Amino acid sequence: MIRARGRRLPAARAYGVAAAFLVAATLVSALVGAADLNPAATIAALLDKIPFVHLPSSLDQLDRAVLFQIRLPRIVLGALVGGLLAVAGAGYQGVFRNPLVDSGMLGASAGAGLGATLAIVYLSQLGPAAVPVAAFAGSLAGVAIAYLSGAVGGSGTATLLLAGVAVGLFLTAVQTYIMQRSAQDLQQIYSWLLGSLSGATWQQAAEILPYAAVSVAIVLLHGRHLDVLSVGDEEARALGVHPRRVRLIVVAACALAAASAVAVSGLIGFVGIVVPHVVRRLAGPSYRLVLPLSLLVGAGFLVLADALARTVVSPAELPIGVVTALVGSPVFVWILRSTSAVRT
Amino acid sequence: MIARITLAAVTAALTAAALAGCGSATNTSASTDSSPGTSPGSAAAAAGSSFPVTLTAANGRVTIKAKPVRIVSLAPTATEDLYAVGAGSQVVAVDQNSDYPVTAKKTSLSGLTPNLEAIAKYAPDLVISYQDANGLVSGLAKLGIPVLIEPPAATLADAYAQIDQIGQATGHLTQAQKVVATMRTQIAAEVKQAGSSHPGLTYYWELTANPYYSVTSSTFIGQIVGLFGLKSIADAADKASDGGYPQLSPEYIVKAQPQIIFLADNQAADGGQTPAVVAKRPGWSAIPAVKDSEVIGLNDDIASRWGPRLPQLVEQIAQAVERASG
Numbered sequence: 001m002i003r004a005r006g007r008r009l010p011a012a013r014a015y016g017v018a019a020a021f022l023v024a025a026t027l028v029s030a031l032v033g034a035a036d037l038n039p040a041a042t043i044a045a046l047l048d049k050i051p052f053v054h055l056p057s058s059l060d061q062l063d064r065a066v067l068f069q070i071r072l073p074r075i076v077l078g079a080l081v082g083g084l085l086a087v088a089g090a091g092y093q094g095v096f097r098n099p100l101v102d103s104g105m106l107g108a109s110a111g112a113g114l115g116a117t118l119a120i121v122y123l124s125q126l127g128p129a130a131v132p133v134a135a136f137a138g139s140l141a142g143v144a145i146a147y148l149s150g151a152v153g154g155s156g157t158a159t160l161l162l163a164g165v166a167v168g169l170f171l172t173a174v175q176t177y178i179m180q181r182s183a184q185d186l187q188q189i190y191s192w193l194l195g196s197l198s199g200a201t202w203q204q205a206a207e208i209l210p211y212a213a214v215s216v217a218i219v220l221l222h223g224r225h226l227d228v229l230s231v232g233d234e235e236a237r238a239l240g241v242h243p244r245r246v247r248l249i250v251v252a253a254c255a256l257a258a259a260s261a262v263a264v265s266g267l268i269g270f271v272g273i274v275v276p277h278v279v280r281r282l283a284g285p286s287y288r289l290v291l292p293l294s295l296l297v298g299a300g301f302l303v304l305a306d307a308l309a310r311t312v313v314s315p316a317e318l319p320i321g322v323v324t325a326l327v328g329s330p331v332f333v334w335i336l337r338s339t340s341a342v343r344t
Numbered sequence: 345m346i347a348r349i350t351l352a353a354v355t356a357a358l359t360a361a362a363l364a365g366c367g368s369a370t371n372t373s374a375s376t377d378s379s380p381g382t383s384p385g386s387a388a389a390a391a392g393s394s395f396p397v398t399l400t401a402a403n404g405r406v407t408i409k410a411k412p413v414r415i416v417s418l419a420p421t422a423t424e425d426l427y428a429v430g431a432g433s434q435v436v437a438v439d440q441n442s443d444y445p446v447t448a449k450k451t452s453l454s455g456l457t458p459n460l461e462a463i464a465k466y467a468p469d470l471v472i473s474y475q476d477a478n479g480l481v482s483g484l485a486k487l488g489i490p491v492l493i494e495p496p497a498a499t500l501a502d503a504y505a506q507i508d509q510i511g512q513a514t515g516h517l518t519q520a521q522k523v524v525a526t527m528r529t530q531i532a533a534e535v536k537q538a539g540s541s542h543p544g545l546t547y548y549w550e551l552t553a554n555p556y557y558s559v560t561s562s563t564f565i566g567q568i569v570g571l572f573g574l575k576s577i578a579d580a581a582d583k584a585s586d587g588g589y590p591q592l593s594p595e596y597i598v599k600a601q602p603q604i605i606f607l608a609d610n611q612a613a614d615g616g617q618t619p620a621v622v623a624k625r626p627g628w629s630a631i632p633a634v635k636d637s638e639v640i641g642l643n644d645d646i647a648s649r650w651g652p653r654l655p656q657l658v659e660q661i662a663q664a665v666e667r668a669s670g
Contacts, residue, residue, distance in 0.1 A: 128615060198555060
């Protein structure tokens with residue numbers, strides 16, 4: 001748990017700021033891109049989609065295809081993925097009472113990486129569609145293996161985390177071995193590992209929505225339990241909370257959230273760590289606030305990061321994982337320097 | 345497939361150091377000391393009995409003392425060249441990506457990360473690769489094994505010169521020259537039939553999807569498509585650092601409205617981006633090439649090598665150009 005120095009916003013104001021950030025990020029992202037759409041016409045075309053609003057727009061057929069088939073699904077998918085990663089990160093941090101835990105830990109990223117690599121190398125006959133499914137399954141399998149290995153070692157959260165690190169390193173080693181064995185697939189694997197939203201479709205967004213909704217709902221409902229857990233297992237038990245049960249449920253839900261995100265975007269780091277910390281500075285340490293605010297801010301952060309990824313080297317694109325780490329690392333250091341105390 | 349120019353250029357951008365050596369910029373056109381290959385002059389060389397022979401490859405001057413009979417090829421293009429010029433029976437091992445011709449003696453050797461001991465085990469008297477990685481040239485020199493580096497060709501003339509040089513290095517210059525002459529004739533015939541001037545036609549050549557890497561008109565592939573007077577949509581996006589292989593965002597590709605799309609990542613092993621998959625990409629139905637079904641799934645191997653099967657690639661391009669312009 002981190003206590004932030006400085007003033008905290010009241011809950012309502014914090015929600016307002018987070019929502020405004022997401023809306024602004026979406027708008028900026030909708031207006032920029034390699035296709036150079038006319039900004040006024042783009043806004044008109046977007047507003048026109050709102051029920052009962054009818055606005056003429058000068059966008060031609062082609063521009064509309066770019067806006068509604070390429071740019072918008074990408075923004076929506078980015079928001080979904082960013083929200084999922086941030087919520088999963090915050091959830092893990094609560095479960096483990098450790099501010100350094102990320103949605104990719106506990107073997108989630110390593111498992112997804114191995115799954116995607118296996119699909120690219122050995123399942124290429126099934127076509128490109130096999131990769132997200134394999135990444136999803138790999139991510140969940142990674143967490144399951146880590147959780148089971150950790151649970152055997154004892155009840156402490158530290159044991160679980162260490163098991164997660166060990167399982168992650170092991171899975172990454174297997175993945176690296178397979179990559180070395182199949183050099184012709186290196187480029188494909190690397191692009192996947194670095195993360196990208198460039199292939200975003202409405203269908204992808206629709207496919208992960210159910211998993212996203214279920215996992216986020218479960219995590220959000222456990223905000224109060226995580227607050228109680230933060231005082232320690234003994235005290236939590238005295239207050240009627242079962243630490244192990246809460247831990248298992250939240251870890252499972254976070255794993256599902258992260259796996260859905262990873263399936264459609266590849267590995268995107270730092271969102272799950274940076275966003276919850278920014279939110280804590282904004283609104284204080286209570287998970288009842290940190291979790292829903294992380295959802296909003298994470299969504300806005302990734303949408304903005306993707307706008308950068310699409311425009312900085314246009315018409316080429318940066319891998320979004322590079323952008324989140326480039327922005328995320330300095331922000332993270334700044335947060336560490338400006339927070340007064342870290343209690344874990 | 346690993347020796348493909350395309351992959352080399354793309355991967356170099358991602359993994360910089362390891363693969364930087366095989367980018368398109370490293371080209372030194374192959375040439376021979378005794379004869380420039382295509383000149384019908386040197387009778388001794390043409391007879392295939394002129395050993396020792398000193399050649400100038402990308403790695404400098406290389407002397408081959410006697411007609412090699414234990415050749416190791418670490419490059420799919422070199423393997424195709426060797427078999428085309430009639431040196432197949434002198435080959436003892438080819439690398440893991442040399443899948444053509446199917447009779448080639450495929451092994452687990454790697455041209456990307458060559459293992460010197462594994463190569464030495466075949467006791468070769470000539471090794472051919474497309475890049476000098478892992479100290480290949482200097483390491484094998486200590487064992488007295490000559491190495492020819494035949495890097496990705498920058499021009500068609502480079503590709504022809506490499507075939508000539510491989511012919512001369514193996515004692516098959518006459519047949520090598522015949523192979524080149526046939527290639528020239530076939531390619532010229534295709535260009536004549538489809539026409540060499542199509543100022544209105546543009547194309548998008550896809551090396552990889554997500555991210556989308558393409559080629560400019562100045563690359564090896566760009567020059568081949570340029571034989572028909574077509575321009576690449578990637579030209580406007582090219583930066584010096586791209587080396588002719590810029591990355592394009594889907595928005596850019598859709599807006600550029602290419603009339604033909606060539607897929608060099610079409611086969612399952614290369615990403616499986618088939619014409620059907622491409623047609624389903626969001627927004628791509630607005631591209632003329634997709635509307636008119638001018639999305640061409642290429643033979644990825646031929647499209648990424650610079651060997652004797654190039655006329656087949658040219659034929660596929662010619663057919664697309666004829667349809668698109670007709």
